[in-house]
Amino acid sequence: MNELKPLVIGDLVVKKPIIQGGMGVGISLHKLAGAVAAAGGVGIISSAQIGFREPDFTTNFVEANLRAIRREMQAAREISPDGAIGFNIMVATKHYDMWVKEAVKAGADIIISGAGLPVALPEHVEAAYAEMKESGQELPARRIKLAPIVSSAKSAMVICKMWDRKCHVAPDLVVIEGPLAGGHLGFSLDQLTSYGADTEDVPATYDQAAYDEEVKAIIKVVGEYGAKYGRHIPVVTAGGIYTHEDVLHQLELGADGVQVGTRFVTTEECDASEAYKQEYIKAGKEDIVITKSPVGMPGRAIMNPFLRQIKSGDRPVIKSCFQCLEHCDIRTIPYCITMALVKAAEGDTEHALLFCGSNAYRAGKIDTVKHVMDDLMGEAQE
Known part of the structure; x- marks a missing residue:
């Protein structure tokens, strides 16, 4: 030791x-x-x-x-x-x-x-x-x-x-x-x-x-x-x-x-919600990908229905702006990162952005x- x-x-x-x-x-x-x-x-x-x-x-x-x-x-x-x-x-x-x-x-x-x-x-x-x-x-x-x-x-x-x-x-x-x-x-x-x-x-x-x-x-x-x-x-x-x-x-x-x-x-x-934790446990190495946040910053997350929806160009409805990021324009962003991350924390993992590190699949x-x-x-x- x-x-x-x-x-x-x-x-x-x-x-x-x-x-x-x-x-x-x-x-x-x-x-x-x-x-x-x-x-x-x-x-x-x-x-x-x-x-x-x-x-x-x-x-x-x-x-x-x-x-x-x-x-x-x-x-x-x-x-x-x-x-x-x-x-x-x-x-x-x-x-x-x-x-x-x-x-x-x-x-x-x-x-x-x-x-x-x-x-x-x-x-x-x-x-x-x-x-x-x-x-x-x-x-x-x-x-x-x-x-x-x-x-x-x-x-x-x-x-x-x-x-x-x-x-x-x-x-x-x-x-x-x-x-x-x-x-x-x-x-x-x-x-x-x-x-x-x-x-x-x-x-x-x-x-x-x-x-x-x-x-x-x-x-x-x-x-x-x-x-x-x-x-x-x-x-x-x-x-x-x-x-x-x-x-x-x-x-x-x-x-x-x-x-x-x-x-x-x-x-x-x-x-985090129990559902969020379980997504880490269920993830395989191939599920962990590099994606882009709404303001173009690269990020690492677990591939899920939400990311597939975004990749297909299907934009979720954005009802309000939480003014979270300096360089974010509600008129042009592909999705609201606040709502996507709040859904993750609350356990609605199908409609969430599931940020993770490269080793999440090891859980x-x-x-x-x-x-x-x-x-x-x-x-x-x-």
């Missing part, structure tokens, strides 16, 4: 170097994030349309989402009062600044942010602290940690350089998300092809060695900015990590830890967060 070191993010020390990936809509909320934090990892709540269960979501979605951010954070804290809990907040969403500020005010330990370059993240956090101070709200004893998601050495350089120049800060943590991740991917279809994802219609294969070199290059960039600021900036890798051996491989590349999403979906504690049963954590750590008992 290989004993893994804690994940040290400045003054935030996490016993186990495992971050649970943020999965929206409604897949990683307080139950999953709280359970992972209680098990010694970092639990992450997805802010994406987090208020979808609120009664006024369709008419007052901004306030519904803000309320849900506060409530989900509080509920996760009740599960794990002392654990590390944070939010995944997508840059591509409208009202990004509002979600960031609310996460800070709710007492999150960390914000992980991707789906675009989180250039303004430090500024939004500073604005949140200023608003808290002005309103008399007590500031947290430990400053929130900020972690951009990058997929290339180029994007890592851009975000580190811009934070350094504009805000005189460096990331507290960097998440490297590779081509095998689920949901929206930080790659063009051409880039995915270069790493082995053939076409939109063919399940992805993968050139591990090619992306390993990119991971090393990103770690080098991050290390240079860590040296400038006189501290170690930990790096965690994400995408296709399913076993203890996968974790060890990432650590051998120089990573400080890993982020895992898919493996936690088929747990008792996951906030064979409903597990527990504790067993998944133990297995990833190399501590599971047969």
Whole structure:
């Protein structure tokens, strides 16, 4: 058994170097994030349309989402009062600044942010602290940690350089998300092809060695900015990590830890519907495909009747716009991604977009967060 070191993010020390990936809509909320934090990892709540269960979501979605951010954070804290809990907040969403500020005010330990370059993240956090101070709200004893998601050495350089120049800060943590991740991917279809994802219609294969070199290059960039600021900036890798051996491989590349999403979906504690979890269990490797979101971003999902309908050009009726993505035009999109993901969370899997990682087909049963954590750590008992 290989004993893994804690994940040290400045003054935030996490016993186990495992971050649970943020999965929206409604897949990683307080139950999953709280359970992972209680098990010694970092639990992450997805802010994406987090208020979808609120009664006024369709008419007052901004306030519904803000309320849900506060409530989900509080509920996760009740599960794990002392654990590390944070939010995944997508840059591509409208009202990004509002979600960031609310996460800070709710007492999150960390914000992980991707789906675009989180250039303004430090500024939004500073604005949140200023608003808290002005309103008399007590500031947290430990400053929130900020972690951009990058997929290339180029994007890592851009975000580190811009934070350094504009805000005189460096990331507290960097998440490297590779081509095998689920949901929206930080790659063009051409880039995915270069790493082995053939076409939109063919399940992805993968050139591990090619992306390993990119991971090393990103770690080098991050290390240079860590040296400038006189501290170690930990790096965690994400995408296709399913076993203890996968974790060890990432650590051998120089990573400080890993982020895992898919493996936690088929747990008792996951906030997703039972029907959603069963779709992972039923899926074969050939069912996992690269598709496009309504705004053209590549993503990985399970082929189902909904995706076949979209592929045929049959456009579902879109009754209202939830203003979830910045560059989304209700007049031209092939479907509403909010409604497709809400249906997934609620269990209407035939009419849903079923985002997943490349290893979703490996799920064979409903597990527990504790067993998944133990297995990833190399501590599971047969």
